[in-house]
Amino acid sequence: MKTFFTADLHLGHEGVLAMSARPFASIEEHDDAIIEGINRVVLPSDRLFILGDFCWHGAESYAKRINCKNLHLIWGNHDRPNYGKWFKTAEDVAEIKLPQSSFGQEAAEIKVFLSHYPHAYWPASHYGSLHLYGHLHGEQEETLAALFPGRRAMDVGVDQAAKLYSGVYRPFMDDEIIDLLLRLPGHDPVEWYKGRQEARNKGKAQEVAKNLARQFYDNRQYEAQR
Numbered sequence: 703m704k705t706f707f708t709a710d711l712h713l714g715h716e717g718v719l720a721m722s723a724r725p726f727a728s729i730e731e732h733d734d735a736i737i738e739g740i741n742r743v744v745l746p747s748d749r750l751f752i753l754g755d756f757c758w759h760g761a762e763s764y765a766k767r768i769n770c771k772n773l774h775l776i777w778g779n780h781d782r783p784n785y786g787k788w789f790k791t792a793e794d795v796a797e798i799k800l801p802q803s804s805f806g807q808e809a810a811e812i813k814v815f816l817s818h819y820p821h822a823y824w825p826a827s828h829y830g831s832l833h834l835y836g837h838l839h840g841e842q843e844e845t846l847a848a849l850f851p852g853r854r855a856m857d858v859g860v861d862q863a864a865k866l867y868s869g870v871y872r873p874f875m876d877d878e879i880i881d882l883l884l885r886l887p888g889h890d891p892v893e894w895y896k897g898r899q900e901a902r903n904k905g906k907a908q909e910v911a912k913n914l915a916r917q918f919y920d921n922r923q924y925e926a927q928r
């Protein structure tokens with residue numbers, strides 16, 4: 703079983719054609735391309751996480767057109783509560799683990815934090831965990847990379863896929879995510895926290911020494927006045 707990730711499908715959402723400059727003549731053509739992009743690579747036995755903004759309406763018919771039935775939804779701002787019944791799970795955020803089969807030797811498994819919205823820090827980011835999100839339609843990756851250099855996080859929406867892969871609107875596969883993100887060092891190294899703790903301990907030692915010195919001085923004053 704492989705795990706796939708995608709976001710911001712916006713099936714049936716006519717406005718997304720102009721909003722995200724998706725090059726389709728009609729919303730029907732758009733929907734066919736997005737669903738075909740999924741069914742071409744995601745097998746019925748695989749697992750697919752949709753990180754929000756599944757469709758405008760008609761969740762049942764769209765979910766049925768996807769061959770994979772191991773579907774998981776992370777709620778986006780365009781999703782409605784009744785979409786949940788077409789997914790095995792539907793959550794605000796999720797933490798999953800992926801095997802590191804294609805790249806990297808840091809651990810046998812790597813944690814991945816999923817949400818519709820991007821986070822600056824996330825569970826275990828200081829231990830190198832990964833973060834996948836949508837919502838931004840591939841338009842803020844440069845900004846976020848400049849703010850948090852080396853971050854192990856990325857937009858997995860279909861617009862970002864189309865940017866990276868010559869206009870192909872398709873999901874990302876687990877090995878691909880690991881390969882892309884584990885090459886980066888992470889922006890939240892655990893060493894920073896250790897350094898801060900050491901500095902704090904040093905500060906405490908200085909405080910103790912200062913109090914002792916004050917005590918010696920007070921004692922001497924007391925003795926001198928006797």
Ligand SMILES: [Fe+2]
Pocket residue numbers: 710712754755778837838839
């Ligand atoms: Fe969206």
